[in-house]
Amino acid sequence: MSTIKPALHHITMKTTRLAEMIAWYATVIGAQVQFQNPGAAWMTNDAANHRLGFLAMPGLEDDPGKTAHSGMHHSAFEYGSFEDLMASFHRLRGEGIEPAFCLDHGLTLSMYYRDPDGNYVELQCDNFGDWAQSGEFMRSSPEFARDPIGTFFDPAKVYDAHVAGRPFATLQPAIRAGAFLPAVIPSIA
Numbered sequence: 001m002s003t004i005k006p007a008l009h010h011i012t013m014k015t016t017r018l019a020e021m022i023a024w025y026a027t028v029i030g031a032q033v034q035f036q037n038p039g040a041a042w043m044t045n046d047a048a049n050h051r052l053g054f055l056a057m058p059g060l061e062d063d064p065g066k067t068a069h070s071g072m073h074h075s076a077f078e079y080g081s082f083e084d085l086m087a088s089f090h091r092l093r094g095e096g097i098e099p100a101f102c103l104d105h106g107l108t109l110s111m112y113y114r115d116p117d118g119n120y121v122e123l124q125c126d127n128f129g130d131w132a133q134s135g136e137f138m139r140s141s142p143e144f145a146r147d148p149i150g151t152f153f154d155p156a157k158v159y160d161a162h163v164a165g166r167p168f169a170t171l172q173p174a175i176r177a178g179a180f181l182p183a184v185i186p187s188i189a
């Protein structure tokens, strides 16, 4: 019997900072609260009933060794275009929210933000503008097989090039080739 495939629906995090997390996800991905009480909240930024859950049960404590411990590395949200990714970078920078690191993975341009609990949230656009093509790139590109993490970039430099009018078609290969490296290569842990 074939597998009936369910769709990915939401992620739920445990937090000691319920109010901060709600505010951050509202600012960063435009999520709105569907329901909340003192111990939990559920948010969505699309037509789904919820995409994010937060459980703030009593007795939780932060994990000071979080970055060295196993567990989820990040969630990810995709824009429909590079222009939208850049516009959001600019808007968030104005709110004092900047990426921890940015990578051209070959299949996507990805900017990783740290939420108030230290969970990474990847904001990305598809380099091909097409899931079929970026999927094929993952499966068959020797370039991706050699280096599936990719090339770091400085988002401010890329934003400036974008605003100066450089089209994505020439900008992305340059990012990929390392023309926009950050001054310091960051840790992705």
Ligand SMILES: [Fe+2]
Residues within 6 Å of the ligand: 074, 075, 076, 122
């Ligand atoms: Fe990712």
